[in-house]
Amino acid sequence: MTTTVANNVGSKPKSSLLPMTIIGVLFFIFGFVTWLNGSLIPFLKIICQLNEFQALFVTFAFYIAYTVMALPMSYILKRTGYKNGMALGLLIMVVGSLLFIPAAQTANFVFFLVALFVLGTGLTILQTASNPYVVHIGPAESAAMRISIMGLINKGAGVIVPILFTALVLSGLDNFSSEHLAALSAAERNVQIEALSSRLIMPYIYMAVALLFLVALVKFSSLPELEFESDEENQEKGSISQFPQVVLGSIALFCYVGVEVIAGDTIGLYGQSLGVQNFASLTSYTMVFMVLGYIIGVTCIPKYLSQEKALLGSSIAGACCILGIIFSSADSTMIADILWGWTNIPTIPDTVTFVAMMGLAHALVWPSVWPLALRGLGNFTAQGSALLIMGISGGAILPLVFGKVAEATGNTGLGYWVALPCYLFILFYALKGHKMRKWK
Template sequence: MSNQTATMEIPAKQSSYGQSMAIIGMLFFVFGFVTWLNGTLIQFFQIVCELSVSQSLLVTMAFFMAYFCLSIPSSFILNKTGFKNGMALGLLVIAAGSLVFIPAANARSFGLFLTGLFIQGAGLSLLQTASNPYASIIGPKESAAKRISILGICNKTAGALAPLILGSIVLKGAAQLEKDIANAADVATKNQLLDALASRVIGPYVVMAIVLALLAFMLKRSSLPEIDLDKEDEGTSAATNGKTSVFQFPHLLLGVLCIFVYVGVEVMAGDVIGSYGKSMGMSVDNTKYFTTFTLLAMLLGYVLGILTIPKIISGQKGLQISAVLGIIFTVAAYMSSGFSAVTFIALLGLANALMWPAIFPMAIDGLGKYTKIGSALLIMGIAGGGVLPQIYSGMFDQKSMFNFLYSSSMDFRHAFLYCMVPCYVYILFYAVAGYKVGKK
């Protein structure tokens, strides 16, 4: 009788684990789709709002700075709502941000567009603060990187689809439209063309808002189990060695900086690649799809991660290899031109793929009851995705908010090199030594 009971409980646990992974996978799909629309939006706003490269890169600043501002508040919200309700709330906040695109498009207001993006980033901050530690602790610690790699496939599949779908709608015939706008006979004709282009973004974002609201309802009614991290970590309180603050974990703080520079290089490879191509004289009809190339390379990286971690290599070793590849591909892009350079930038997606799955579990390891706030600090590091592109543009564009870095002798190729290589060097340091600083 006891043997029968035991054999029946195992499938039940496997079923619960599978359902939880499926739901979290759906949320990671949402992260990827919403986040990687930015590469297309950067090029779209350059035309619609008549912006310079650095001005259009405020898209990433508005979107990712929401993580910096709201990650710690998100942890307090999760303490009140729990993980499940908090994630449903996050989906509704993203839906609200999507609806802001309606008045923004009608007024052709870049400021309103940025407001909508900030609200979306706020919702994603709440979602990520909940779902990433959930994914890390829902199964065995040693397979956390592999588990997040599986979820990363959901994320990057959505990311690869996002620019294809949005680009085919809002940037259809964009090269010819740019010429028509430039050759418009008068201001009224030009504004009419720009207004028509701006209105293209309304439909996709209304549909996205509706889908997100439905997902929130479904998540609220789902079987996703609640996790009490405080209770989960009672048995690991000894691992904290009597520490009284999350700031007493040096490996976590170094991990926050590692997440900051990692997300920065990921966004540079995915969102800036289109502007990089345009700076080399390529048509927007081609560059609007470049983000997809980076995401496909990341997908390949995640598959390799699933096959190799932890059976062949550890997450830490994978991070070391990834950082070295990042340096090699960045230097190769600098030393080449045209589609060869774009190819090497896209290959940075392969180098970046295993970084988040490796860094996050390494950084929250041993935090015990401080796991929630530690996760929030790591999510704050996502702000690097907004800061690094601005530093990059500030090196060669006087209109950037980082124009104090401006050098008339520097072009976008040098700026890309000087931004990326130091970031990968720091990631390599964290993979070799930083992750164990302060640990016994």
């Protein structure tokens, strides 16, 4: 039996326009806040004087909120409803944005981590509520296409953010580095750190104001509520753990988000280690490739490409990218020369290009896993969504593993081996895991 929505919000094309528009705005915010981390990591590495492993606690603090808060947020959604829950999530993000002010004023890394955790908490309830909206707002077979549209918006924000961050925060500081700070006296170093960290204050004030506007937009909009009918086939099941496709889907998303964050948030560190200029903006390269992947999803699913085949192709392409990172040249820019060398966009070494191309390889994993995992859950949908959201904790844990490998080997590039088993598990889910309805 397929899942149905009690108020049948997807029955008329007209009824889905407003929800898709509002959810699209929210997905832009997801991308804006999430992919800001890619630029924030090398920035905080300098002003807080961190090594690579310590700097990657930025991703840990942000993404671990999804693990800690996902199930509590699902219970809140049951009490508040999806619409009010999204407004609450935005309000929590306002608080997180404002916490960056004292963090920047003190240049205290712990304060930054607390602010990032609060931002992640707000995003947790937003993600838990909004993804089922997109899945169930229209036909099941085109759900991946709709999520691809949201992903296109999300990653479009990811393209803009590093460029904006570089312009607002790093402008005029091309020679500012850890080595530059180390050569200064303690007093001079503190003055420069204070001046640099203070540049974060206004951008996060602007973010808080924008989020407050969105709170009002969601709260007072005519966004319909999702109410799921009880599924008779699921009545004998007492918990979400009895749905293998969801549990395995959560693990697949754990792997996916981990490699997505590694591709987007470590490319700056990798470029920095290889002496690539404007390393803080390298996240934009990964995001551009992800946008291309989502365009493929929007145009090809379900007409030319099924959700299952999209997932299969993503896992294989991702594994190939990892091999490309490890074995390609750090001196040659041949691939970049061919792909965009004829434009004014700066080229990058082949090995860094393969990191960016991971964005294209795994772009369709998230849109494909969600509809496959939520299929047939009925009134277990909120719990299933929360379990899938917990998979986002891969963005907290796997980058730390990456950082530890990179630190232990003294070679940032070798850290990308961590992503290979992740792509192999996604391959398993594409071939078998999403079909499982019983553990035995």
